[in-house]
Amino acid sequence: MQTVLRPREYLSKEDFILAAASGRRVLHLGCVGFSDLLSEERVILARQSLHWKLSQVADVVGVDYSAQVVEQYSKLGIFTSIVPGDVQELAKLPLGRRFDVVIAGDIIEHRYTCDRYNAKCVRPPELLSVPVGQVQGGRGACCFI
Numbered sequence: 001m002q003t004v005l006r007p008r009e010y011l012s013k014e015d016f017i018l019a020a021a022s023g024r025r026v027l028h029l030g031c032v033g034f035s036d037l038l039s040e041e042r043v044i045l046a047r048q049s050l051h052w053k054l055s056q057v058a059d060v061v062g063v064d065y066s067a068q069v070v071e072q073y074s075k076l077g078i079f080t081s082i083v084p085g086d087v088q089e090l091a092k093l094p095l096g097r098r099f100d101v102v103i104a105g106d107i108i109e110h111r112y113t114c115d116r117y118n119a120k121c122v123r124p125p126e127l128l129s130v131p132v133g134q135v136q137g138g139r140g141a142c143c144f145i
């Protein structure tokens with residue numbers, strides 16, 4: 001007979017992240033999202049994004065590779081604290097501070113490898129959110145715990 005594990009209650013990943021980040025200095029990697037959509041759709045969805053919600057409860061700085069989208073958000077006043085750049089090269093970016101919480105929720109599985117992250121700007125983080133599943137090179141979330 002096979003044992004089936006069932007959760008006792010549902011845990012909202014987003015609610016958990018927001019609670020853990022509240023009142024803290026947060027570095028949100030790959031924060032833009034929706035970069036494949038038209039500009040108008042992207043702007044509407046930006047105000048529903050995790051980054052928007054984080055900016056309401058924490059001192060958040062984002063890093064994203066989509067420089068054009070970052071520039072658009074900045075010009076429109078939607079997000080003004082996103083730095084365009086490669087999250088694998090954090091030491092080269094003008095972040096200007098250390099962070100309590102690092103969130104890397106939906107980028108790692110795209111093309112990144114665990115050993116390329118340079119987190120000198122981060123004191124031992126209390127939370128690092130990563131996707132569950134296969135990461136390039138066969139490495140998973142255990143690389144970040």
